[in-house]
Every structure is written in structure tokens, then in C-alpha cells.
Amino acid sequence: MSNIPSELKYVASHEWVRIEGDGTVTVGITDHAQDLLGDVVFVELPEVGAEVPAGEEAGVVESVKAASDIYAPISGEVIAVNEDLEESPELVNSDPYGDGWFFKLKVTEPDELAELLDAEGYAEHCEADS
Amino acid sequence: MGSKTALYAKHQEMGAKLVDFGGWDMPIHYGSQVEEHHKVRQHAGMFDVSHMTVVDVTGTDAKAYLRYLLANDVSRLKTKGKALYSGMLNENGGVIDDLIVYLMTEPGVSGEWFRVVVNCATREKDLRWMAEQTAKFDDVALTEQPDLAMIAIQGPQAIQLASAVLSESRAKVAAQLSVFQGQEVQGWFVARTGYTGEDGLEIMLPDDEAEAFWQALADAGIQPCGLGARDTLRLEAGMNLYGSDMDETVSPLAANMGWTIAWEPENRDFIGRQALETQKAAGPAEKLVGLVLEGRGVLRGHQKVIIEGVGEGEITSGTFSPTLGHSIAMARVPAATADAAEVEVRGKRIPVRVLAKPAFVRNGEKVFQ
Numbered sequence: 001m002s003n004i005p006s007e008l009k010y011v012a013s014h015e016w017v018r019i020e021g022d023g024t025v026t027v028g029i030t031d032h033a034q035d036l037l038g039d040v041v042f043v044e045l046p047e048v049g050a051e052v053p054a055g056e057e058a059g060v061v062e063s064v065k066a067a068s069d070i071y072a073p074i075s076g077e078v079i080a081v082n083e084d085l086e087e088s089p090e091l092v093n094s095d096p097y098g099d100g101w102f103f104k105l106k107v108t109e110p111d112e113l114a115e116l117l118d119a120e121g122y123a124e125h126c127e128a129d130s
Numbered sequence: 131m132g133s134k135t136a137l138y139a140k141h142q143e144m145g146a147k148l149v150d151f152g153g154w155d156m157p158i159h160y161g162s163q164v165e166e167h168h169k170v171r172q173h174a175g176m177f178d179v180s181h182m183t184v185v186d187v188t189g190t191d192a193k194a195y196l197r198y199l200l201a202n203d204v205s206r207l208k209t210k211g212k213a214l215y216s217g218m219l220n221e222n223g224g225v226i227d228d229l230i231v232y233l234m235t236e237p238g239v240s241g242e243w244f245r246v247v248v249n250c251a252t253r254e255k256d257l258r259w260m261a262e263q264t265a266k267f268d269d270v271a272l273t274e275q276p277d278l279a280m281i282a283i284q285g286p287q288a289i290q291l292a293s294a295v296l297s298e299s300r301a302k303v304a305a306q307l308s309v310f311q312g313q314e315v316q317g318w319f320v321a322r323t324g325y326t327g328e329d330g331l332e333i334m335l336p337d338d339e340a341e342a343f344w345q346a347l348a349d350a351g352i353q354p355c356g357l358g359a360r361d362t363l364r365l366e367a368g369m370n371l372y373g374s375d376m377d378e379t380v381s382p383l384a385a386n387m388g389w390t391i392a393w394e395p396e397n398r399d400f401i402g403r404q405a406l407e408t409q410k411a412a413g414p415a416e417k418l419v420g421l422v423l424e425g426r427g428v429l430r431g432h433q434k435v436i437i438e439g440v441g442e443g444e445i446t447s448g449t450f451s452p453t454l455g456h457s458i459a460m461a462r463v464p465a466a467t468a469d470a471a472e473v474e475v476r477g478k479r480i481p482v483r484v485l486a487k488p489a490f491v492r493n494g495e496k497v498f499q
Contacts, residue, residue, distance in 0.1 A: 038358065039164040041450040042426050060476070062428045064163055064362060064450050067476065093162070 002032040002126070005097055009113070010122035011073040016097060017116055020104075025113075027073055028101040029061065029092065032126050037063040040092040045081040045103055052076060052105070054112050059102060061092065074112040076105030131155065135180035136279045136337035140344050144354050152251030154181040156357055163358035167452040170326055170363055171494045174285035174292075175355040176347050181250040184275040184334065185260065186234075188243040191267040196231060196244055198400055199263050201382060203392035204244065207233035211313045213323055216390050217382045218248075218256070219402030223409060224378040225385065226259055227252045228370060230323065232312050245319070247280075249372050263401070278319075279340035283352060284330035284363075286494065289322075292331055295346040296320075304331060325360065327367025327492045362449050365458065368420065368489030374431060375418065375446040375460055383409055384462060386418040386488060414465055420488035420498070421445065421459040427475050429459035429482070434474040437484075440466050445473065453491045460488040 004010075009017040014033035018026040034040065044060040052058045052072035059070040081103045084091060091100040107113070117125065132155040141148060146157035157178065159166060169175045187196060196204045202216030213232045217225045232245045248256045257274065264270045283292045293301040303315045304322075312321025312332075319334040335343060348354060361371070368386070370376055376385035383391075383406065391406060392398070423429055429448030436442050443463030451458045463471070463484070472479040485498050 038159065039162055041164075041428065044426070062450070064358065064428075064452070067428060067430070090164075 004119045006119040009116035013071045015073045017073045034096045038065045040089045043085040046078045050078045075109040080104040136340040137178045159356040159358045164452045166355035166359035169353035170285045174288040175353040177282040180279040183248045183253045185246045186273045188271045189269040191269045195267045195270045201391045211311045213310045223381045223402040223405030225376045278334045280334045282332045284324045284326040284328045288330035291350045326363040366491035383414040384416040417465045420485035422483040423457040429457045435461045437471045
């Protein structure tokens with residue numbers, strides 16, 4: 001069974017969201033997603049300063065097996081990206097909720113936060129998916 | 131649920147992630163495909179390849195039958211146990227399957243027979259085709275050996291580590307085998323073959339002895355590896371995968387398999403010969419080349435290849451190469467080709483290098499400039 005921390009929020013496309021409480025969020029992909037992808041070899045991240053609308057492509061993660069789009073879980077402005085992933089993409093596999101984070105957003109549509117799944121909702125989604 | 135090899139319980143016990151492969155539940159990896167890949171290049175790894183189909187060919191016409199069935203010529207097998215790689219073609223010269231055939235006796239003796247190993251995904255059509263072709267011969271028998279497990283042990287340390295857990299007489303055989311040769315010993319067939327570009331063994335043994343042997347190999351420090359690593363290893367080594375790099379619509383001349391066609395002697399009639407001679411005379415339209423992407427991104431099967439001023443082709447197999455740290459691919463392109471091309475990757479055109487021969491890594495070392 002994959003790890004789904006209860007303090008995070010999720011979207012059906014397998015990104016997680018940590019609400020930092022200062023109007024920003026941190027985004028990554030879930031343990032379930034990294035397990036499906038297998039060994040990650042490249043991560044393409046958005047530019048700092050880019051505006052990303054909710055549900056739109058914000059990057060690409062490439063594993064040995066497949067390429068997969070990363071979607072912005074909510075609308076925002078990119079304020080930081082995880083530059084460590086350039087040299088060490090395997091962090092996405094080894095620590096998906098920690099050192100394997102992808103980018104941070106300044107939230108522009110706070111109402112969208114209410115639409116995110118909680119851990120239970122995401123677990124049900126994964127269950128129904130498999 | 132798919133078919134299960136004799137090692138299924140061992141795979142589960144060792145934490146394998148299992149996937150469907152040609153109707154079989156097979157390990158894709160045991161944690162990390164990339165780590166398994168490195169283990170084989172640097173040390174030793176083992177693969178369950180029991181899903182492969184083993185067919186013994188016996189009878190007084192066995193040799194004549196195989197000389198008609200296969201594009202390569204089993205007459206080239208001059209030593210007991212020696213193996214030959216060949217395509218099995220249809221009348222149009224398309225590849226029905228690629229296979230390995232072993233001469234199981236001394237050549238030319240009474241009772242001379244052969245062992246053929248074909249792919250699992252093509253088992254039914256192969257067996258049907260092989261059976262149909264026996265009609266032209268008086269005395270050929272095909273006997274499938276479904277109760278054999280097969281374990282491939284590959285890597286620079288593979289033979290040494292495996293020998294420590296083989297019986298004394300089997301270890302002695304393993305030490306004496308030449309490359310691409312096998313020998314039956316104490317009911318096991320031990321061969322110095324593989325699909326990784328490293329030295330190693332492929333061992334066929336009765337199903338009921340497979341678990342204990344697999345465990346002994348693991349205890350000796352040999353890494354269990356899944357089909358994921360098997361695919362990246364074979365692609366680095368420039369070895370074709372049936373169904374991706376060639377199939378019934380593709381000539382061996384367009385699949386880097388020209389070397390497996392035995393044109394001599396000219397009077398040997400084999401299935402597909404006429405079609406191949408016509409193609410050869412006209413000059414093959416396409417060829418299989420290697421592609422190298424030294425920047426970021428991963429080349430994948432079916433991506434379009436554009437060669438400026440020459441034409442277009444398609445990637446047949448592409449992956450990230452764990453040994454080289456960048457992407458490599460095999461692609462079928464117009465025979466004229468060039469030394470540079472562009473590949474359409476997710477809507478963008480990316481420049482790649484073109485290698486005349488798709489071979490990237492052998493025995494742990496990069497083999498192209």
C-alpha cells in the first residue's frame with residue numbers, strides 16, 4: 001500500500017499539495033505516482049515567475065518507463081522550483097513528499113483550495129483507479 | 131491471472147513487482163530497475179526467463195528441416211552444444227520470430243538433434259508455423275519442453291559466482307564453455323548465452339529444482355532482476371526485441387539482421403529466400419540504426435525521426451540508458467540515412483546523432499565514438 005500523508009491535499013492526477021499557511025503551496029507527485037512511474041530520470045519544471053492555471057501542464061516527469069505530465073493542482077505563480085531534481089531526479093522516488101518536491105506556488109485563486117482531495121478522498125481515488 | 135513460472139512464489143517473496151508479459155505474470159523489477167541494470171553491468175544479476183518457449187527438434191530429417199525453416203544455416207554448427215541466432219521468416223521474408231538453436235549432439239551423428247528457444251509472446255503462431263513446415267519432411271518431431279525453468283545469470287562476475295553454487299561437474303562445464311555454446315550436464319542444460327551484452331550463463335533445469343537454485347544464487351550475492359532491466363540492457367547491447375524492432379512485416383535486412391542470413395550455399399532453399407534475394411538485388415529501402423540523445427529527454431518507441439533531405443523514419447525501441455546517463459534508441463530509417471537527425475519528442479523536434487549500427491554498450495563499456 002502506498003503512503004498518503006494525512007496532512008497533505010491531493011488531486012486526482014496524483015500531485016500532492018502542502019498548504020504552507022502563508023498564501024503559498026508546495027507541490028510534488030505522490031508515492032503512488034512515483035511507484036507507477038518507476039525510476040525517474042529527468043524532471044522538467046516550470047520557470048520561476050510563470051503563471052500556471054489549475055489543471056494545466058506545469059512540467060514533465062520522465063522515468064525509464066514513460067513520460068508523464070505534471071499538472072498544476074491549483075492556479076498560482078511559480079515562486080520556486082526544486083533545482084536538486086536536475087542532478088538527482090531519483091529523489092522523486094526516494095522521498096516523494098520531502099526532498100522530491102517539484103515547485104512552490106503563490107496561490108492566486110484561494111477558493112480552489114477547497115476543491116482539493118483529502119488523504120481519504122485520494123486513497124479512495126487510487127483504489128477505484130487500480 | 132496469467133501463467134506462472136516455477137519461480138513465481140520466489141518473486142513474490144523477494145518483493146518483485148509483477149506485470150503481465152505475453153500472458154505470464156513476470157517481475158518487472160524488485161525495487162529499482164536502474165539499480166538492477168547497474169548490478170548486471172558491474173557485478174552479476176539473474177533473470178527468470180522460464181516463460182521462453184523451448185522446442186526440441188528430433189528425427190533423421192531434423193537438420194534438413196531446420197535448414198529449410200531458418201534463414202541462418204544450422205550446418206554452420208560444427209561443435210556439440212554450439213548455438214546459432216536466426217530469424218524464422220515467412221515467404222515474404224518477414225520475421226515470424228527470432229530464435230536461438232543449439233546443436234545438442236555431435237554434428238552429423240545418427241540421432242543428431244537440436245533445441246530451439248523462441249519468444250513467449252509468439253509461442254502459438256511459432257508452434258503452428260513450425261508444425262506446418264514439417265509436412266515436407268518424412269521424419270521430424272517437435273517436442274515442446276514446458277516443464278523446464280530457465281534462469282539467465284549475467285554480468286562480469288556471473289559465471290564465477292554461479293559456479294560456486296553449481297555442482298562440481300556443472301561448474302566444470304560452465305568454466306569450459308565457449309561463448310554461444312551450451313551443454314547438457316546432470317539433467318540441466320548450461321549455456322554461455324544471454325541478452326544483456328555481458329558474459330554469463332543461461333541455465334535450463336527442471337521446474338521442481340528451480341526455486342532452490344534461484345535461492346542459492348541470491349544467497350551467493352546475485353541480484354534478482356526484472357524484465358525492466360532486461361530491456362534496458364538488451365537495448366544498450368543493440369539486441370533486437372521481437373514485436374518492437376521487427377515483426378512479420380519487416381525484413382531482416384531492415385532489422386540489422388543481415389548477418390543472420392546464410393546466403394551460401396546458394397542451393398539451400400529456405401523459407402523467404404526468394405523474397406530476400408529480390409530485396410537484396412534492389413537494395414534494401416530501410417535500415418535499423420542507433421540514435422543517441424546526449425541532452426535531456428528520453429527517446430521512446432514510435433516517435434517520428436526526421437532526416438533532413440533524406441526522409442522520415444520511426445523509433446522502434448527507445449529508453450534512458452542507465453550506463454551512459456542519457457537516452458538511446460533504435461530506429462528504422464531510409465537506408466540512405468545521415469549522421470544526424472531530429473526526433474519529434476512531445477511536440478518538439480530534438481536533434482540526435484545517428485549510429486550506422488545500433489550498439490551502445492558491451493561488457494560494461496561504451497562501444498561507439
